[in-house]
Amino acid sequence: MILQHRNRILRRNAAIRDMVAETQLRSADFILPVFVTEGKDVVEAISSMPGYFRRSLDKTVEEVKELWSLGIKSVLLFVKCDDALKDNTGKESWNPNGLMQQAVKAIKDAVPEMIVMTDVALDPYSEYGHDGIVDVKSGYILNDETVEALIKMSLSHAAAGADFIAPSDMMDGRIGMFRKALEESGHTHVGIMSYSAKYASCFYGPFRDALDSAPGFGDKKTYQMNYANRIEAINETLKDVAEGADIVMVKPAMAYLDIIREVKNAVTVPVSAYHVSGEYAMIKAAAERGWLDEEKAILESLTAIKRSGADLIATYFAKDAVRLLQS
Ligand SMILES: NCc1[nH]cc(CCC(=O)O)c1CC(=O)O
Numbered sequence: 001m002i003l004q005h006r007n008r009i010l011r012r013n014a015a016i017r018d019m020v021a022e023t024q025l026r027s028a029d030f031i032l033p034v035f036v037t038e039g040k041d042v043v044e045a046i047s048s049m050p051g052y053f054r055r056s057l058d059k060t061v062e063e064v065k066e067l068w069s070l071g072i073k074s075v076l077l078f079v080k081c082d083d084a085l086k087d088n089t090g091k092e093s094w095n096p097n098g099l100m101q102q103a104v105k106a107i108k109d110a111v112p113e114m115i116v117m118t119d120v121a122l123d124p125y126s127e128y129g130h131d132g133i134v135d136v137k138s139g140y141i142l143n144d145e146t147v148e149a150l151i152k153m154s155l156s157h158a159a160a161g162a163d164f165i166a167p168s169d170m171m172d173g174r175i176g177m178f179r180k181a182l183e184e185s186g187h188t189h190v191g192i193m194s195y196s197a198k199y200a201s202c203f204y205g206p207f208r209d210a211l212d213s214a215p216g217f218g219d220k221k222t223y224q225m226n227y228a229n230r231i232e233a234i235n236e237t238l239k240d241v242a243e244g245a246d247i248v249m250v251k252p253a254m255a256y257l258d259i260i261r262e263v264k265n266a267v268t269v270p271v272s273a274y275h276v277s278g279e280y281a282m283i284k285a286a287a288e289r290g291w292l293d294e295e296k297a298i299l300e301s302l303t304a305i306k307r308s309g310a311d312l313i314a315t316y317f318a319k320d321a322v323r324l325l326q327s
């Protein structure tokens, strides 16, 4: 046969494949979620996230030093709040000596160059496990009252030294309010990574185990997005960009690659994707049973997320990924 095109020429060996690879993962692409808990010398396993841990502050600092030495440059902090401190105002979330605020300070003291991002939402502090303040009569999550609380939370993170606040709450109008509050309080260098298109997803299950933050009633469908929707993600994202978001996010990742691509094509700010706890758990569970090659599954998943348009990836596999990239 005489063929015009032999597409397999560019796949013939590893060197050629590498030469024409369109997507490369870099350690600077990754944001590692970090779970902080009360106490001293505590490293707790999370049963639905094998190989992942909650750590007390001292152990978190040790871990962050190691992360930096491995080449991970960004952490996204979440705290597990004591039940006794949970209420329906979320006031512990802006306690200047709260666990989150202490964690930010301790990490910035230990590794000043580490990019510290903080979760902004009320669920770890809510007696109802919701991201905002609950109207007790109707069960509705109040938008504007929640945004007021989240402004205080954001400012306390900024005061503690956070580089980016990362609002994961999906209330309306909060990005503009945070930007204004940061400006007015002189925190003009603090960035906002907005969870702009966050879907109401079953894939957050293991995370809610990790932080003991599952909703006590109902679900999050009145604020997080319906997974049937695509165009709505663009609407949400463009509004956040207009309000001053520095980085936008799509969450979860693997079942939403089409959304990541659409968002990437629609905005000129960096796009992040959150490869969430359930996506981590699926790979771990299949690998434990010998049904998937874990390392290959990690690299294929993360490369696909980047290929789809994510500039940054928040992933529980960040440590594995940087090791694999170096080897
Ligand atoms: N504000 C809550 C929050 N922030 C990050 C995650 C999920 C992260 C993951 O599953 O890895 C969630 C869970 C939720 O919305 O219920």
Ligand SMILES: [Mg+2]
Pocket (backbone or CB within 6 Å): 170, 171, 172, 173, 196, 236, 239, 240
């Ligand atoms: Mg929005």
